[in-house]
Amino acid sequence: MTDIFTPEQRSHIMQQIKGKDTKPEMIVRKYLFSKGFRFRVNVKRLPGKPDIALRKYRTAIFIHGCFWHGHEDCKLASHPQTNKEFWEAKIARNKARDIATREKLKAMGWNTMIIWECQLSKVSIRQQTLESIVQILDDTFLKLNQPKKKVVLYQQSETSYSQAAESSSYGNEIANID
Ligand SMILES: [Zn+2]
Numbered sequence: 001m002t003d004i005f006t007p008e009q010r011s012h013i014m015q016q017i018k019g020k021d022t023k024p025e026m027i028v029r030k031y032l033f034s035k036g037f038r039f040r041v042n043v044k045r046l047p048g049k050p051d052i053a054l055r056k057y058r059t060a061i062f063i064h065g066c067f068w069h070g071h072e073d074c075k076l077a078s079h080p081q082t083n084k085e086f087w088e089a090k091i092a093r094n095k096a097r098d099i100a101t102r103e104k105l106k107a108m109g110w111n112t113m114i115i116w117e118c119q120l121s122k123v124s125i126r127q128q129t130l131e132s133i134v135q136i137l138d139d140t141f142l143k144l145n146q147p148k149k150k151v152v153l154y155q156q157s158e159t160s161y162s163q164a165a166e167s168s169s170y171g172n173e174i175a176n177i178d
Contacts (some may be wrong), residue, residue, distance in 0.1 A: 004080045004087075009067060012076060012121060025051045025063045031130045046110070048101030057137045058144060059111045062098075063120070070095045071116050072168065090107040111140055 012027055022175035025041075029052060032039060043053040044061070050060035070091040079087045102112040119129040140142060 009076055024117045027120050030062060035134055047104035058109055059062055059113055059140055059141050060105055061113045066116055066118050068094055069098060076118050101151045
């Protein structure tokens with residue numbers, strides 16, 4: 001059987017299978033945890049089941065495989081020449097789903113952060129990637145906590161929201177949208 005992946009993709013996949021801790025999501029989780037961030041993983045209650053969800057930052061992080069999610073201009077994302085149409089269609093569907101997920105999260109007041117696996121697997125840029133995740137989270141937190149008129153509007157109807165939200169741990173976040 002012909003391998004559907006290029007040798008580069010194949011060796012990348014094999015590397016990931018070897019050690020759980022070298023998986024891209026583990027790299028991000030460990031880094032964020034070491035920086036004091038607390039989060040949930042594989043959150044089923046949110047659209048797209050984010051790999052990492054930070055409620056306080058209202059941010060969902062997805063660590064995307066470059067091949068499956070069609071990372072543009074990326075070596076790891078090149079289509080196999082066999083069954084080209086099949087793969088192109090499949091990856092196009094995944095990309096459409098990713099866009100829909102982002103829209104759903106946005107409607108709930110959540111930000112979406114996409115981290116590509118190549119931004120983590122290349123050791124030369126990994127640190128920079130991790131640092132920029134923290135930077136974006138910090139900026140988001142500041143933005144969320146800026147005093148603005150909308151906060152007043154929210155507080156007026158807080159009672160009814162909090163009652164409705166009691167059954168769901170994300171209820172507060174969902175109700176707390178603009
Ligand atoms: Zn990539």
